[in-house]
Amino acid sequence: MRVQLLPRLLGLLTLGYGVYTAVRPESLVRAAGLADEQPIQRSGRVLGTVIGVRDVLSGTAMLVAPAGRPLQAAVVARVACDLTDVAGFGLAGPPRSRAKVVGIAGAWGLLCAAAFPASRVRQ
Template identity: 40%
Template sequence: MDARFLRAVGAATAVYGLAVAARPEYLARPSGLTDGFGEVAQETATSLRPVGLRDAAIGTAMLLAPTGPALATATAARIASDFGDALLLGATLPPWRRAPAVAVSVGWGALSVIGLLRAPGGKTSGTPAPRRRRGH
């Protein structure tokens, strides 16, 4: 597990989540959840704010959790949320908005998966270190 990488993902997620909670249009507009004038209905904003708060909470947990099982659990919650978002958005958004929204959700989930699989310092777990030849 690359804790430093996961904490960076957590920090970015927390900041974005707080931004969406404060300004739901940051999520609504790219997702196509606006009216014909590009405005976000009050009902839509109300529905998106908890998503922002969820992301802020999980991102903060990733940022502050001790390295080990606690960080892995916070990261698993992040992955489940991102892949869950991808499934729901892919099933419900208008066709022209699906691919970008799903790609963003899967991308964020994939970053967390990478962080879990990487060894500290950026090497993927399970990858042997290069062998050094004597005398070189």
């Protein structure tokens, strides 16, 4: 059985970003244009932390899931996370940052979706 490099690498990158965001949730809140004030309000910190933890979990799943269906499920879950970001930030994000955030989430979702075929078991 070969290691599926692309989904594992994307999982590692997602995990790293998730840790950073969970520790510094204001980074996501500011990048998404959700707050300009200092300090970031509690609701913004909670949102950033929740998204960071979600990314830690989905990235870890992509990194450690066995090849085949478990890894495919982890990739599908990651893509679903990105699609919810596209929808949520696309509908509720501030107009000045909406295109940037939707573009980044959409691009990451497409990249993870492209890793789906590599998540199969190869003999």
